[in-house]
Amino acid sequence: MAIEIKMPALSPTMEEGTLSKWLVKEGDSVSSGDIMAEIETDKATMEFEAVDEGVIGKILVAEGAENVKVGTVIATLIAEGEEADAAPAPAADNTAEEKPAPEAKAEEKPAEAAPKKAESGTDKLVQDAPAPPADISVPAGTETVKTTVREALRDAMAEEMRRDPRVFVMGEEVAQYQGAYKVTQGLLEEFGDKRVIDTPITEYGFAGVGTGAAMGGLKPIVEFMTFNFAMQAIDHIINSAAKTNYMSGGQMRCPVVFRGPNGAASRVGAQHSQNYAPWYASVPGLIVIAPYDAADAKGLLKAAIRCEDPVVFLENELVYGRSFDVPAVDDYVLPIGKARIVRPGKDVTVVSYSIGVGLALEAAETLAKEGIDAEVIDLRTLRPLDTVTVLASLAKTNRMVVVEEGWPTCSIASELAAVVMEKGFDDLDAPVLRVTNEDVPLPYAANLEKAALIDAGRVVAAVKKVCYR
Amino acid sequence: MAKTPSRARAAKTPDSPPAGHHNQPTPGEPTDYDASKDELLEFYRQMLLIRRFEEKAGQLYGLGLIGGFCHLYIGQEAVAVGIQSALVPGKDSVITGYRDHGHMLAYGIDPNVIMAELTGRAAGISRGKGGSMHMFSVSHKFYGGHGIVGAQVSLGTGLAFSHKYNDDGGVCVAYFGDGASNQGQVYESFNMAELWKLPIIFVIENNQYAMGTSVNRSSAEDQLYRRGESFRIPGIQVDGMDVLAVRGATEEALKWVQGGNGPIILEMKTYRYRGHSMSDPAKYRSREEVQSVREKSDPIDHVKKILEGAGVTEADLKAIDQKIRKIVNDAADFAENSPEPDAPELYTDVLVERY
Numbered sequence: 001m002a003i004e005i006k007m008p009a010l011s012p013t014m015e016e017g018t019l020s021k022w023l024v025k026e027g028d029s030v031s032s033g034d035i036m037a038e039i040e041t042d043k044a045t046m047e048f049e050a051v052d053e054g055v056i057g058k059i060l061v062a063e064g065a066e067n068v069k070v071g072t073v074i075a076t077l078i079a080e081g082e083e084a085d086a087a088p089a090p091a092a093d094n095t096a097e098e099k100p101a102p103e104a105k106a107e108e109k110p111a112e113a114a115p116k117k118a119e120s121g122t123d124k125l126v127q128d129a130p131a132p133p134a135d136i137s138v139p140a141g142t143e144t145v146k147t148t149v150r151e152a153l154r155d156a157m158a159e160e161m162r163r164d165p166r167v168f169v170m171g172e173e174v175a176q177y178q179g180a181y182k183v184t185q186g187l188l189e190e191f192g193d194k195r196v197i198d199t200p201i202t203e204y205g206f207a208g209v210g211t212g213a214a215m216g217g218l219k220p221i222v223e224f225m226t227f228n229f230a231m232q233a234i235d236h237i238i239n240s241a242a243k244t245n246y247m248s249g250g251q252m253r254c255p256v257v258f259r260g261p262n263g264a265a266s267r268v269g270a271q272h273s274q275n276y277a278p279w280y281a282s283v284p285g286l287i288v289i290a291p292y293d294a295a296d297a298k299g300l301l302k303a304a305i306r307c308e309d310p311v312v313f314l315e316n317e318l319v320y321g322r323s324f325d326v327p328a329v330d331d332y333v334l335p336i337g338k339a340r341i342v343r344p345g346k347d348v349t350v351v352s353y354s355i356g357v358g359l360a361l362e363a364a365e366t367l368a369k370e371g372i373d374a375e376v377i378d379l380r381t382l383r384p385l386d387t388v389t390v391l392a393s394l395a396k397t398n399r400m401v402v403v404e405e406g407w408p409t410c411s412i413a414s415e416l417a418a419v420v421m422e423k424g425f426d427d428l429d430a431p432v433l434r435v436t437n438e439d440v441p442l443p444y445a446a447n448l449e450k451a452a453l454i455d456a457g458r459v460v461a462a463v464k465k466v467c468y469r
Numbered sequence: 470m471a472k473t474p475s476r477a478r479a480a481k482t483p484d485s486p487p488a489g490h491h492n493q494p495t496p497g498e499p500t501d502y503d504a505s506k507d508e509l510l511e512f513y514r515q516m517l518l519i520r521r522f523e524e525k526a527g528q529l530y531g532l533g534l535i536g537g538f539c540h541l542y543i544g545q546e547a548v549a550v551g552i553q554s555a556l557v558p559g560k561d562s563v564i565t566g567y568r569d570h571g572h573m574l575a576y577g578i579d580p581n582v583i584m585a586e587l588t589g590r591a592a593g594i595s596r597g598k599g600g601s602m603h604m605f606s607v608s609h610k611f612y613g614g615h616g617i618v619g620a621q622v623s624l625g626t627g628l629a630f631s632h633k634y635n636d637d638g639g640v641c642v643a644y645f646g647d648g649a650s651n652q653g654q655v656y657e658s659f660n661m662a663e664l665w666k667l668p669i670i671f672v673i674e675n676n677q678y679a680m681g682t683s684v685n686r687s688s689a690e691d692q693l694y695r696r697g698e699s700f701r702i703p704g705i706q707v708d709g710m711d712v713l714a715v716r717g718a719t720e721e722a723l724k725w726v727q728g729g730n731g732p733i734i735l736e737m738k739t740y741r742y743r744g745h746s747m748s749d750p751a752k753y754r755s756r757e758e759v760q761s762v763r764e765k766s767d768p769i770d771h772v773k774k775i776l777e778g779a780g781v782t783e784a785d786l787k788a789i790d791q792k793i794r795k796i797v798n799d800a801a802d803f804a805e806n807s808p809e810p811d812a813p814e815l816y817t818d819v820l821v822e823r824y
Contacts, residue, residue, distance in 0.1 A: 082552070092586050196483060200657075200661065202657040204653065204654045204657055205622075205623050205654050205657025205658050205661060206657075206661065208620060208624050208626065208627060208657075208658065209623055209624075209627040209658065210622020211623075211624055211627060212564075212623060212625060212627020212628045212630065212631070213628070213634070214627070214628075215624065215628045216562065216612075216627060216631030217631055218631070218634060218635075220627075235617060235620065236620065236623065236624075239616070239617050239620065240617070240624060244603075244605075244613070245820070245821060246598060246819055247595055247599040247603035247605075247614075248595050248598075248599060248603065248605040248607075248614075248818075249594070249595040249597075249598050249599065249818060250596070250818035251605050251606070251607045252605050252612070253821060284819050285819055285820065287820070287824070308821040308822050309820045309822055335824070336824050337824030353553070381824075435789055442492065
């Protein structure tokens with residue numbers, strides 16, 4: 001029977017892609033290793049190779065097709081000796097394989113097993129999260145454009161680079177490769193290699209070069225491929241960038257932005273999956289921003305680039321590809337240091353940031369069905385922390401849960417619990433609860449990864465607990 | 470025992486070019502700077518100012534007026550004075566490590582505000598919040614004063630990046646020690662500086678000891694001027710105890726860097742007479758070793774002899790000495806009598822903007 005060629009998952013986070021180009025046509029012979037098609041994923045354009053030998057039977061998805069789900073049959077391959085016009089597998093004449101016998105299933109060949117996106121514990125982090133409403137600072141009725149977080153970040157950089165010739169971006173693969181996660185796509189073309197600079201793999205070195213350039217009067221955006229790699233550069237972020245203005249009695253400015261994905265990605269194991277927000281948020285002299293949706297990503301990155309202080313800007317790979325409404329405003333800049341109530345409510349305050357906001361909103365919808373009206377706060381900036389907004393909400397609801405995709409110990413959640421003890425104790429009707437990842441290095445196995453990470457169900461359970469329900 | 474610096478002729482990479490680099494352009498052979506009598510007097514005056522200033526700082530440390538770490542530059546004066554004299558203040562930028570008093574004085578920064586910083590007073594150049602290791606003067610393009618060994622090399626490469634980006638004709642001089650020359654980020658910076666042809670002079674002040682560890686005990690390649698070879702960065706070894714040799718080598722280095730050839734390394738063979746910091750008993754070397762350098766290679770005596778040969782009288786030199794003693798004593802008085810920072814200063818300058 002004909003072999004089904006299915007849309008492959010070509011990156012850990014890919015759910016669908018664009019079939020950019022067929023490099024073979026019906027009737028062509030292919031052998032293992034031949035490139036059959038070009039497929040554009042959420043990260044890059046990839047070549048798709050043949051695994052088996054045979055003749056291309058039918059091309060079922062035309063080139064140029066967008067949003068082709070992983071696992072969709074895109075073509076058929078006819079093995080040697082088969083008829084050229086053999087129909088796709090389900091209609092094939094091989095009766096033996098149609099038997100629902102369990103033995104037959106067990107004998108399924110790997111080539112015929114449906115390719116699917118690898119299972120991951122991170123799936124639930126982005127599953128059903130509803131989009132938050134527009135920022136209250138945006139007048140009602142403002143036109144919006146559906147934009148991915150990835151595009152919003154790129155737009156923010158491009159706009160600021162047009163506005164200020166001192167702004168440049170440097171990092172690994174930011175220029176010719178168009179960004180390891182495509183965040184800097186198109187910048188090289190528009191701004192040239194003087195302002196969009198590929199660095200060697202040398203995090204400590206280029207973090208120092210960026211910091212020094214900022215001291216010399218420029219406004220660098222230093223991209224880390226992930227913040228896990230920035231651990232090699234943390235000396236410059238803290239000792240050089242954060243402390244020098246103070247140590248110099250206010251003489252030495254360091255307006256640098258360190259940005260890149262932070263937190264758990266999908267199935268990449270412990271060394272590529274850490275949330276560094278609590279580390280950086282503990283350092284005086286730094287601004288730490290961790291947006292959730294595309295509008296905040298754009299408005300806050302623009303603010304970060306304009307800022308005269310060093311900024312650590314923590315993104316999240318798992319939301320890069322998600323679309324949100326971004327106000328179609330000429331110059332969308334948001335204030336640093338202001339949290340946002342993304343869902344008003346009266347019964348309980350659920351505080352989160354970054355990817356946790358989506359889970360908090362998802363949990364809030366579930367809770368609403370059970371009669372619990374949760375107020376969800378997106379902190380957006382982690383240093384300085386907008387404790388005023390949090391405490392005002394607590395004063396209204398008298399209960400609080402903090403949701404954080406990160407370790408529990410010495411976390412943003414622990415910090416908020418301490419703030420509430422010190423400044424909101426009389427408003428508490430229940431202890432503050434933390435919903436965080438498990439206190440272990442993130443495991444690789446899908447089931448263990450799932451067990452280690454937070455999900456909406458755990459938020460729901462914690463909220464019920466503080467509501468004594 | 471470490472080798473004491475000799476008056477040997479400057480050595481540089483092209484004498485023994487690494488394989489495959491034969492067709493590379495190379496920097497010119499440096500010659501001792503031909504200083505006028507006035508210039509020699511100025512070198513003498515500046516080196517003496519650093520010497521007396523540092524002696525005073527040592528004294529104030531002993532009296533408890535200076536706290537923490539205090540790294541003195543005594544013995545190394547010719548390096549900062551020779552190099553700084555070739556730079557254009559306000560155009561060329563300078564960055565160094567924590568042994569930074571000498572570079573600041575050589576760049577013409579007021580001794581009063583340096584000494585007041587050492588005593589932690591409000592009038593200090595960092596308003597008393599930086600201390601000996603963390604001093605800056607952005608108006609002089611003196612960018613510190615950094616406490617983490619080697620950090621200034623990456624930061625300096627960034628300063629050089631900004632010179633090139635702005636096309637302002639400036640050069641960055643990044644000073645670091647023989648100890649820092651074993652830090653990984655130094656090589657990360659070498660790579661980028663050469664890759665992007667950045668206008669930077671890497672100055673290795675080889676004073677023979679990284680705290681208590683001699684170069685021979687810490688460096689597989691102890692000829693530090695060769696440390697750029699695998700990055701195709703040329704290096705010149707210079708007698709760092711001779712201000713004229715230092716100035717001459719700096720001129721060649723500036724020509725190389727300003728010619729768009731990218732970075733260059735100057736290894737300055739020098740020696741510190743005092744311990745690594747004030748709390749270092751310096752048991753790792755003999756008294757005789759130190760004494761021998763002082764007697765044979767002292768950078769100030771060297772210029773003094775040239776001046777005497779040029780007809781400058783003992784009385785003239787004594788007058789300079791007295792003037793400098795007064796400057797240093799005034800700085801010490803200023804530093805001792807200035808008030809400490811006001812309590813609210815604790816919270817200023819953490820961030821530039823308000824949020």
